[in-house]
Amino acid sequence: MAESASLARGPAHWDPQQYQRFSRERSRPFFELLARVPDGEVRAVADLGCGPGNLTYTLLTRWPEAHIWGVDHSPEMLAQAAALPVHPHLRFVQADLAQWRPDVLLDRIIANAALHWVPHHATLLPRLVSFLAPRGVLAVQMPYNCDAPSHRLLAEVVAQEPWRSALGGWTERYFVEAPLWYADTLHALGCTVDLWETTYYHVLMGPDAVLEWMKGTALRPVLSRLDHDRQAQFLEVYREKLRAAYPEGPYGACFPFRRVFFVAQLR
Numbered sequence: 001m002a003e004s005a006s007l008a009r010g011p012a013h014w015d016p017q018q019y020q021r022f023s024r025e026r027s028r029p030f031f032e033l034l035a036r037v038p039d040g041e042v043r044a045v046a047d048l049g050c051g052p053g054n055l056t057y058t059l060l061t062r063w064p065e066a067h068i069w070g071v072d073h074s075p076e077m078l079a080q081a082a083a084l085p086v087h088p089h090l091r092f093v094q095a096d097l098a099q100w101r102p103d104v105l106l107d108r109i110i111a112n113a114a115l116h117w118v119p120h121h122a123t124l125l126p127r128l129v130s131f132l133a134p135r136g137v138l139a140v141q142m143p144y145n146c147d148a149p150s151h152r153l154l155a156e157v158v159a160q161e162p163w164r165s166a167l168g169g170w171t172e173r174y175f176v177e178a179p180l181w182y183a184d185t186l187h188a189l190g191c192t193v194d195l196w197e198t199t200y201y202h203v204l205m206g207p208d209a210v211l212e213w214m215k216g217t218a219l220r221p222v223l224s225r226l227d228h229d230r231q232a233q234f235l236e237v238y239r240e241k242l243r244a245a246y247p248e249g250p251y252g253a254c255f256p257f258r259r260v261f262f263v264a265q266l267r
């Protein structure tokens with residue numbers, strides 16, 4: 001896939017409160033990923049793109065002997081993580097995943113809903129695998145839903161004026177390759193690979209729930225780049241499109257969400 005330099009103007013500003021409004025739905029893939037990660041002698045673990053750190057914290061229970069690092073580049077997310085109870089085995093580090101490297105070899109690398117924001121997977125994956133200790137595991141979950149109405153409609157509005165100019169030509173870009181590409185690449189890097197997809201049919205409650213969901217993730221780069229008035233106009237137009245695409249039924253709005261998972265272990 002061709003990769004744009006559109007994120008070169010800096011990372012999106014995250015809003016941990018907005019992100020965690022749907023924490024039950026967003027954490028489920030993390031636990032379903034972790035359920036497929038093997039145990040063994042686990043001393044060093046990194047959670048890449050750890051966000052607000054609440055899920056990183058659960059790794060202390062899974063691997064009580066291990067030292068755990070949460071890595072993220074967002075000051076807003078890391079401020080939230082810093083408010084978690086201090087634990088001698090847990091550290092949060094501010095870094096860009098494209099450059100970060102650990103001080104020790106890692107037994108487990110977890111990346112839940114994060115690597116789709118990081119470009120150049122053809123170089124990223126060999127780097128991450130090179131950080132693994134013998135029999136180490138890289139476990140990743142990423143959204144695989146760029147063709148969903150939520151994203152197609154976002155692209156439509158982004159391409160319209162006045163937002164096209166206000167966004168300086170920014171377009172939404174997720175750096176996810178086809179699932180088989182991950183299988184081939186990770187096998188070639190010396191791993192066994194357990195790879196699967198899941199489509200969740202989330203039932204979201206409350207007014208304009210799909211818009212509220214998108215405000216926590218995919219809309220962050222857009223909102224970070226618009227002033228207050230432009231944001232409000234943008235949201236009004238996008239909201240109408242989402243209402244038509246995801247009508248609210250008597251039990252809430254059904255929001256299908258496809259995700260790809262893999263657990264790769266060094267042979």
Ligand SMILES: C[S@@+](CC[C@H](N)C(=O)[O-])C[C@H]1O[C@@H](n2cnc3c(N)ncnc32)[C@H](O)[C@@H]1O
Pocket residue numbers: 014026030048049050051052055071072073074077095096097098111112113114117118217
């Ligand atoms: C959708 S959140 C996922 C947070 C957490 N893993 C979870 O499952 O709740 C994505 C996180 O990835 C981080 N992220 C995105 N690109 C990154 C990069 N290049 N370097 C470091 N962190 C990054 C963001 O700051 C954000 O906190």
